[in-house]
Amino acid sequence: MKRLDESDFASDAVASAKALLGAWLCRRLDDGTVMRRRITETEAYCGEEDTACHAHKGRTPRTDVMYSAGGCAYVYLCYGMHEMLNVVTGPEGHPEAVLIRGVEGAEGPGRLTKLLRIDRSLNREDLVSSDRLWIESDGAKARFTASPRIGIAYATARDRRRKWRFRVEESPPRRPA
DNA sequence: AAAGTGATCATG
DNA sequence: ATGATCACTTTG
Numbered sequence: 023m024k025r026l027d028e029s030d031f032a033s034d035a036v037a038s039a040k041a042l043l044g045a046w047l048c049r050r051l052d053d054g055t056v057m058r059r060r061i062t063e064t065e066a067y068c069g070e071e072d073t074a075c076h077a078h079k080g081r082t083p084r085t086d087v088m089y090s091a092g093g094c095a096y097v098y099l100c101y102g103m104h105e106m107l108n109v110v111t112g113p114e115g116h117p118e119a120v121l122i123r124g125v126e127g128a129e130g131p132g133r134l135t136k137l138l139r140i141d142r143s144l145n146r147e148d149l150v151s152s153d154r155l156w157i158e159s160d161g162a163k164a165r166f167t168a169s170p171r172i173g174i175a176y177a178t179a180r181d182r183r184r185k186w187r188f189r190v191e192e193s194p195p196r197r198p199a
Numbered sequence: 200a201a202a203g204t205g206a207t208c209a210t211g
Numbered sequence: 212a213t214g215a216t217c218a219c220t221t222t223g
Contacts, residue, residue, distance in 0.1 A: 065218070074218075084207065102204025104219050121218060132219050142206095173218050 026157045027150050031092030031111050035066035035118035036186060038092070038111040043190050044164030047125055048156050049138040057138055058158070063124035065171050066186040067108070069117055074177035074184075077117035087146050088117035095155060097135075097145040104132030105141045109149065109157070123172075123187070165191040 026045070031038065046058045067075040076098075077085040087096045088110055096108040096119050108119040121131060128134040135141065140155065147155050168185040175182070 067218075076218075079208090082208070098218090099204090099206060101217060101219050102206070104204095106218065108218085123218085130220075171218070176217085 023158050023160050026159060028091070028093050030157075030159075031109065031149070032113070033092075033111065035068050035111045035120050038109065039064040039066040039120040039186065039188050040166060041159075041163075042109065042120060042122070042157070043166050043188055044162060045157050045159035047122065047134075047138065048158055049140065050154050051139060059125035059127060059134070059138065061122060061125055061157075062129065063122075063187070063189045065121040065123055065188070067119050067121065068186070072177075073181045074171060074174040075117065075119075081117075085117060088119050089115055090146075092118075093148060093150045095144050095147040095149060097140060097142050097147075099142060100132070105135040106131050107135050107140050107144075124189075167191055 042061050042064050045061050047061055048058045050056045069075060070078050070080060072078055077088045081089055084098060087094065090110055091114040092111040094110050096110050098106055100106050107122045110119050112118040122134060123131045125134045128137040144155055149156050166188045169187045170183060170185055171187045
């Protein structure tokens with residue numbers, strides 16, 4: 023098991039979104055407890071050209087963090103109540119991020135942040151060096167399925183159609199021998 | 200099906 | 212200052 027570093031977050035959001043499936047999202051609370059959950063679902067958001075991406079209208083106070091080099095967290099509040107966790111990827115200056123949509127035991131972007139107590143105080147947290155939030159992986163590639171992204175009705179039809187949502191394939195039900 | 204909730208950004 | 216919008220979840 024290896025902690026992901028700068029090089030692991032350097033690739034584009036689509037590649038990163040696939041690679042993060044099966045990796046462990048790790049969180050250390052102030053009281054010292056550490057939680058680790060396997061990532062089961064991700065979505066890629068890919069630059070100003072991607073009309074589904076928050077940064078498609080350019081750099082604003084909120085999207086500024088997406089322009090930094092891959093490896094930090096982008097956490098924002100959605101619908102006034104759900105904290106959403108993203109991992110910024112790619113080179114500095116190009117706003118790409120992977121939305122973490124689910125971990126084992128907490129399917130749904132708002133549920134996993136609640137479970138792992140992730141909120142906007144972790145916005146801009148450096149996942150490479152932080153002792154509060156990081157990712158580990160054994161490098162194994164998970165089998166996954168690709169489908170269109172959720173909740174992006176505002177995007178162009180072309181971008182709505184892109185299959186940039188990725189989910190680990192469920193292990194086949196074990197049959198008695 | 201619809202509410203609940205508040206930050207964000209574009210408009211004035 | 213105001214108002215529309217929103218990468219969602221829960222409840223009925």
